[in-house]
Amino acid sequence: MTEDSIAKALAHHNLTLMDSKALAKCVLALSDFFIHKPNDATPWNESWAQVAYLSYFLPLNFTRLKGIIEEADKRSFFAGLEDVIDFGAGLATASLALSEKHSFKFHLVERASEPHHIIEKYFPQFKATEWQRTFSAPRITNAKKTLAVFSYSLTELSDLPDWAYQCEALMLVEPSTQQDGRKLMELRHKLLDKGFHVWAPCTHEGPCPLLTQSKTDWCHDRVHFDAPEWFLKMEEQLPMKNRTLTMSYLLLRKTAPLKIQAARVVGDRLKEKGKDRQMICRGPDREFLAWMHKFKLEQEIPRGVLITMPEEIQKVSNELRVQSEIEVL
Numbered sequence: 001m002t003e004d005s006i007a008k009a010l011a012h013h014n015l016t017l018m019d020s021k022a023l024a025k026c027v028l029a030l031s032d033f034f035i036h037k038p039n040d041a042t043p044w045n046e047s048w049a050q051v052a053y054l055s056y057f058l059p060l061n062f063t064r065l066k067g068i069i070e071e072a073d074k075r076s077f078f079a080g081l082e083d084v085i086d087f088g089a090g091l092a093t094a095s096l097a098l099s100e101k102h103s104f105k106f107h108l109v110e111r112a113s114e115p116h117h118i119i120e121k122y123f124p125q126f127k128a129t130e131w132q133r134t135f136s137a138p139r140i141t142n143a144k145k146t147l148a149v150f151s152y153s154l155t156e157l158s159d160l161p162d163w164a165y166q167c168e169a170l171m172l173v174e175p176s177t178q179q180d181g182r183k184l185m186e187l188r189h190k191l192l193d194k195g196f197h198v199w200a201p202c203t204h205e206g207p208c209p210l211l212t213q214s215k216t217d218w219c220h221d222r223v224h225f226d227a228p229e230w231f232l233k234m235e236e237q238l239p240m241k242n243r244t245l246t247m248s249y250l251l252l253r254k255t256a257p258l259k260i261q262a263a264r265v266v267g268d269r270l271k272e273k274g275k276d277r278q279m280i281c282r283g284p285d286r287e288f289l290a291w292m293h294k295f296k297l298e299q300e301i302p303r304g305v306l307i308t309m310p311e312e313i314q315k316v317s318n319e320l321r322v323q324s325e326i327e328v329l
């Protein structure tokens with residue numbers, strides 16, 4: 001994804017990347033729309049919605065997806081896959097991010113016509129095999145080599161469509177809100193029952209401790225956003241800041257992953273009296289690594305990464321007491 005493409009697409013609306021106030025006004029309008037009408041279709045026919053997606057949601061979602069793709073690559077998640085069905089593709093966000101590192105055949109399904117025209121005209125570096133405007137099931141020619149991607153589109157559907165269950169692999173990305181995040185964790189349970197295996201973020205296939213042992217937690221990852229200057233200027237006009245971005249996601253395949261003896265860090269560092277804690281996930285228990293201040297050991301591990309668990313670690317209630325530096329994978 002290039003800034004140049006975004007700038008050219010904005011010029012169609014008589015705007016430049018430096019029109020911070022006008023861009024921010026459009027971003028606020030679409031952001032309000034997503035908050036107040038979370039189940040409604042993105043209003044692509046509106047100029048303000050196109051401007052907001054190009055200047056804000058596209059760069060942010062693209063960065064989130066790159067973070068997920070990086071995690072996927074660490075586990076060779078895409079091995080053997082050839083076709084991508086990007087459902088509810090919008091401005092091809094997920095396909096653009098995937099195409100930076102992988103050469104798939106991209107089939108984009110998007111009911112609105114405007115995103116297709118924008119991508120074809122202003123992002124010529126991205127080559128889609130096919131765009132499909134449909135409400136019905138996409139054509140799957142080789143289910144065993146197909147990855148179905150739902151990037152911020154499940155939220156506009158009542159459920160994962162039936163055709164997706166035929167595909168070898170699924171990449172599901174949802175807004176990191178308590179409601180959408182917990183819905184995704186419930187869907188994980190259903191997909192495991194249907195024979196899928198979770199490759200990430202989960203390190204196990206037991207019940208999700210954030211769902212079963214808490215009424216409020218939801219699993220989400222965090223990435224840093226290195227914002228360009230024009231974005232920072234626009235952001236000055238907005239109430240929300242985006243130095244880090246969160247997202248909830250699931251990567252699943254019908255093929256089982258290689259077993260790993262690792263845990264995933266699923267929480268930020270919590271500073272408490274006498275200790276620091278970070279939530280980890282390695283099984284059905286809700287557990288925390290704990291650095292007791294009296295041991296004079298300090299470490300902050302980025303949320304979302306895999307770690308090696310020390311072979312012997314003292315467990316007190318739901319706390320695993322760290323006595324030597326934890327290895328990040």
Ligand SMILES: C[S@@+](CC[C@H](N)C(=O)[O-])C[C@H]1O[C@@H](n2cnc3c(N)ncnc32)[C@H](O)[C@@H]1O
Nearest residue numbers: 042061088089090093109110111151152153156
């Ligand atoms: C919030 S946007 C996400 C766009 C993009 N995937 C991203 O990650 O930035 C959701 C998209 O799903 C599309 N959509 C929703 N339901 C659909 C359906 N039944 N068939 C095709 N597209 C659909 C909407 O038009 C919209 O472009």
